Amino acid sequence: MSQRPRIVIVGAGFGGLSAAEELSRHDVDVILIDRQNHHLFQPLLYQVATAGLSPADIAAPIRSVVKKHPRTQVLLDTVNGIDTAACAVELISGARVPYDALILATGATHSYFGAAWAHRAPGIKTIDDAIKVRRTILLALERAETNRQENMAERAEFLTFVVVGGGPTGVEMAGAIAELTRHAADHDFRYITRKCVRIILVHSGDRLLPAFPPKLSEQALHALEKLGVEVRLGKRVTLIDDDGAVIGDERINASTVIWAAGVKASPAAQWLGLKGGSSDRVQVGEDLTVPGRPEIFVVGDTSSVRDCTGKLVPGIAPAAKQQGVHAARVIAARLTGARHPGPFRYHHGGNLATVGRKCAVVDLGWLQLSGFAAWLLWSVAHVYFLIGFRNRLVVCANWGWNYLTFDRGARLITGTDSGTEMKSLTVSR
Amino acid sequence: MSQRPRIVIVGAGFGGLSAAEELSRHDVDVILIDRQNHHLFQPLLYQVATAGLSPADIAAPIRSVVKKHPRTQVLLDTVNGIDTAACAVELISGARVPYDALILATGATHSYFGAAWAHRAPGIKTIDDAIKVRRTILLALERAETNRQENMAERAEFLTFVVVGGGPTGVEMAGAIAELTRHAADHDFRYITRKCVRIILVHSGDRLLPAFPPKLSEQALHALEKLGVEVRLGKRVTLIDDDGAVIGDERINASTVIWAAGVKASPAAQWLGLKGGSSDRVQVGEDLTVPGRPEIFVVGDTSSVRDCTGKLVPGIAPAAKQQGVHAARVIAARLTGARHPGPFRYHHGGNLATVGRKCAVVDLGWLQLSGFAAWLLWSVAHVYFLIGFRNRLVVCANWGWNYLTFDRGARLITGTDSGTEMKSLTVSR
Numbered sequence: 001m002s003q004r005p006r007i008v009i010v011g012a013g014f015g016g017l018s019a020a021e022e023l024s025r026h027d028v029d030v031i032l033i034d035r036q037n038h039h040l041f042q043p044l045l046y047q048v049a050t051a052g053l054s055p056a057d058i059a060a061p062i063r064s065v066v067k068k069h070p071r072t073q074v075l076l077d078t079v080n081g082i083d084t085a086a087c088a089v090e091l092i093s094g095a096r097v098p099y100d101a102l103i104l105a106t107g108a109t110h111s112y113f114g115a116a117w118a119h120r121a122p123g124i125k126t127i128d129d130a131i132k133v134r135r136t137i138l139l140a141l142e143r144a145e146t147n148r149q150e151n152m153a154e155r156a157e158f159l160t161f162v163v164v165g166g167g168p169t170g171v172e173m174a175g176a177i178a179e180l181t182r183h184a185a186d187h188d189f190r191y192i193t194r195k196c197v198r199i200i201l202v203h204s205g206d207r208l209l210p211a212f213p214p215k216l217s218e219q220a221l222h223a224l225e226k227l228g229v230e231v232r233l234g235k236r237v238t239l240i241d242d243d244g245a246v247i248g249d250e251r252i253n254a255s256t257v258i259w260a261a262g263v264k265a266s267p268a269a270q271w272l273g274l275k276g277g278s279s280d281r282v283q284v285g286e287d288l289t290v291p292g293r294p295e296i297f298v299v300g301d302t303s304s305v306r307d308c309t310g311k312l313v314p315g316i317a318p319a320a321k322q323q324g325v326h327a328a329r330v331i332a333a334r335l336t337g338a339r340h341p342g343p344f345r346y347h348h349g350g351n352l353a354t355v356g357r358k359c360a361v362v363d364l365g366w367l368q369l370s371g372f373a374a375w376l377l378w379s380v381a382h383v384y385f386l387i388g389f390r391n392r393l394v395v396c397a398n399w400g401w402n403y404l405t406f407d408r409g410a411r412l413i414t415g416t417d418s419g420t421e422m423k424s425l426t427v428s429r
Numbered sequence: 430m431s432q433r434p435r436i437v438i439v440g441a442g443f444g445g446l447s448a449a450e451e452l453s454r455h456d457v458d459v460i461l462i463d464r465q466n467h468h469l470f471q472p473l474l475y476q477v478a479t480a481g482l483s484p485a486d487i488a489a490p491i492r493s494v495v496k497k498h499p500r501t502q503v504l505l506d507t508v509n510g511i512d513t514a515a516c517a518v519e520l521i522s523g524a525r526v527p528y529d530a531l532i533l534a535t536g537a538t539h540s541y542f543g544a545a546w547a548h549r550a551p552g553i554k555t556i557d558d559a560i561k562v563r564r565t566i567l568l569a570l571e572r573a574e575t576n577r578q579e580n581m582a583e584r585a586e587f588l589t590f591v592v593v594g595g596g597p598t599g600v601e602m603a604g605a606i607a608e609l610t611r612h613a614a615d616h617d618f619r620y621i622t623r624k625c626v627r628i629i630l631v632h633s634g635d636r637l638l639p640a641f642p643p644k645l646s647e648q649a650l651h652a653l654e655k656l657g658v659e660v661r662l663g664k665r666v667t668l669i670d671d672d673g674a675v676i677g678d679e680r681i682n683a684s685t686v687i688w689a690a691g692v693k694a695s696p697a698a699q700w701l702g703l704k705g706g707s708s709d710r711v712q713v714g715e716d717l718t719v720p721g722r723p724e725i726f727v728v729g730d731t732s733s734v735r736d737c738t739g740k741l742v743p744g745i746a747p748a749a750k751q752q753g754v755h756a757a758r759v760i761a762a763r764l765t766g767a768r769h770p771g772p773f774r775y776h777h778g779g780n781l782a783t784v785g786r787k788c789a790v791v792d793l794g795w796l797q798l799s800g801f802a803a804w805l806l807w808s809v810a811h812v813y814f815l816i817g818f819r820n821r822l823v824v825c826a827n828w829g830w831n832y833l834t835f836d837r838g839a840r841l842i843t844g845t846d847s848g849t850e851m852k853s854l855t856v857s858r
Contacts, residue, residue, distance in 0.1 A: 037841065055841060093575070187493070188492040412485060412556065413505075414557060
């Protein structure tokens with residue numbers, strides 16, 4: 001068997017994959033473990049949830065991503081725990097995978113702050129989540145269409161969409177639902193008009209997109225309002241139930257409620273026997289290792305780190321990538337004598353969010369843009385960073401096609417027998 | 430309300446959609462009921478099941494297919510029964526839809542001839558079926574890869590694929606699995622070689638593709654054997670259980686068993702209170718109506734019909750389309766005074782089946798082809814008949830890309846938490 005050092009990476013998101021890429025240049029064995037067989041380009045997942053793209057457009061099998069690296073092995077499995085004393089990862093299948101160094105890059109999941117709202121207000125983190133949300137939205141429209149004569153209150157419920165959370169995901173979801181329902185009203189359905197559709201975006205803060213400069217928050221707000229979205233700032237959702245949501249003390253009946261408000265880290269802290277910090281994130285040092293465990297690195301949304309300038313690193317894809325590369329370089333320096341990269345320093349490229357199909361807000365620090373020019377920049381950036389050449393081509397073709405014709409090719413209801421989900425409806429002459 | 434005659438069509442497959450298209454030219458109201466929101470191009474479903482295409486590539490939302498027809502209304506619902514005395518369709522939602530004429534085009538489903546094998550040997554009729562089969566095949570490969578050292582018998586089980594049925598679907602599935610596993614062995618997996626994979630195609634008849642001339646059956650057999658498929662002719666599957674299948678009296682351990690052997694009609698006969706004929710098909714006359722019920726038409730795989738030349742019409746897409754158009758024309762003649770089309774006459778265009786990615790067999794009657802030229806003809810025919818311009822483009826691009834690079838973009842495992850499905854496996858140093 002090989003005598004090369006073995007690096008185990010858990011999670012094939014942006015952090016894990018970039019660490020694997022970097023390590024493939026060194027003489028080490030890499031084992032990349034993920035519970036899915038695909039890397040997912042999460043920033044575009046909202047487009048799957050709103051029927052703009054198909055799952056395969058934004059996901060690539062991990063094996064094909066790393067197939068050019070002979071010393072990288074992929075394991076489809078789920079982590080059960082970590083035996084830090086014996087330096088081994090324990091998997092649900094019963095396997096134990098020993099490591100010389102370990103990189104945890106397991107990302108984040110939704111947090112409902114303790115409330116049991118998950119079944120009623122799905123979030124969007126995985127392909128299955130996105131397909132579920134897509135089904136919910138499309139079925140609501142179908143029900144509204146067939147329910148046009150009987151029960152007007154129920155019909156209004158089907159046509160009301162509540163999005164909770166005014167960060168980039170919430171803003172993008174609200175904008176995309178507005179575009180989807182406008183198109184559905186104008187082209188696909190006979191009895192749904194733009195006027196009957198209500199989209200409400202709830203945000204607890206006093207402005208949308210808090211990570212952006214206030215001017216851009218303002219512009220995102222205007223762009224959403226122009227699309228017909230009602231934005232409720234400074235309001236919290238206090239209850240979500242079968243009928244809809246309570247926003248502050250106002251009850252909104254809505255069949256679709258989407259959660260984009262809070263995330264918490266994956267259970268990495270628990271595996272390590274640590275008390276997680278804010279949102280269960282693992283506090284790591286400037287070299288991205290766990291205090292007292294120099295062989296264990298935590299990167300991306302699972303960790304909480306201040307870089308060597310004292311800046312708190314944000315939970316976004318470029319940050320995860322930079323951390324993955326950094327952890328890999330520290331490991332390579334230790335195990336193969338490569339040059340040590342020094343303490344981690346985060347380079348902030350910028351913040352981008354899109355609002356519908358021809359408007360975005362972009363903050364590059366030295367440049368702030370909104371509107372169509374920002375949307376173009378956003379598109380180029382996203383397509384450029386999509387993993388896999390084929391996906392880039394398909395996404396370009398799909399976007400071009402959508403833009404020209406607004407024909408949503410991915411508008412399928414799958415995953416359940418839709419007919420049996422239908423509530424009572426009657427068609428009479 | 431409208432005083433136009435109302436035609437209700439149940440099923441938006443090839444038969445139902447072509448009837449709706451034809452009726453859109455006449456002054457009648459059409460209600461098109463389906464329990465899915467999409468029309469599915471079933472002849473290419475095996476490509477979704479083997480990760481060559483994505484679901485959205487071969488499915489189109491029914492609403493967008495008929496959106497140019499203002500008098501056509503789409504209902505997403507499931508039929509519960511038909512009140513033939515009152516001329517109304519009863520839906521699961523509780524709705525009753527009265528009709529002046531009714532076209533039943535509800536297709537067929539798998540038939541296991543009474544055995545309880547459905548959970549163990551899925552067939553391929555819907556997108557959810559295809560995604561399930563894709564997950565089964567891809568997970569089997571993942572398990573074989575991780576299980577390489579522990580239990581060789583179990584590993585062999587993961588790498589054995591049994592396809593039951595030697596008609597076009599079975600032949601196409603076996604060929605596509607062969608191509609998929611070859612590529613996986615050569616490129617994606619480290620420890621799976623072509624030699625460890627076993628694909629067995631079982632057929633009870635004495636030659637594959639019984640609807641084709643014997644020479645083409647022979648050529649399909651050779652093409653499959655060249656791809657490494659073991660073809661068992663004149664054998665029946667007598668048992669399917671957790672370990673695999675019994676073929677004749679030989680037990681084959683296999684984690685993947687796929688059913689392409691038998692279909693039966695949807696419960697239309699039951700709705701009409703009739704005793705269905707062979708495979709539960711409804712016997713209809715030369716005008717495609719149910720005897721004694723001139724207002725009820727049954728078309729496509731749900732019906733059994735001899736055309737006016739005495740030929741038994743086969744259960745394939747072109748036949749369903751021709752029947753749909755014919756039923757629509759008879760109705761139009763009766764209700765709007767259009768010219769009566771006379772008794773139904775089936776025009777047989779030909780039979781096509783593909784074997785892997787560069788071979789097909791084509792029988793046009795006056796022309797019989799096999800090999801690459803036949804594959805090209807098959808591709809052109811299938812892309813031409815795909816509904817929706819965008820889908821044609823995407824399928825062309827995907828096929829071109831697959832053909833050049835063999836990078837399967839749709840190779841995703843979705844629909845379940847894959848990790849927890851893994852059987853025991855161990856990775857040691």
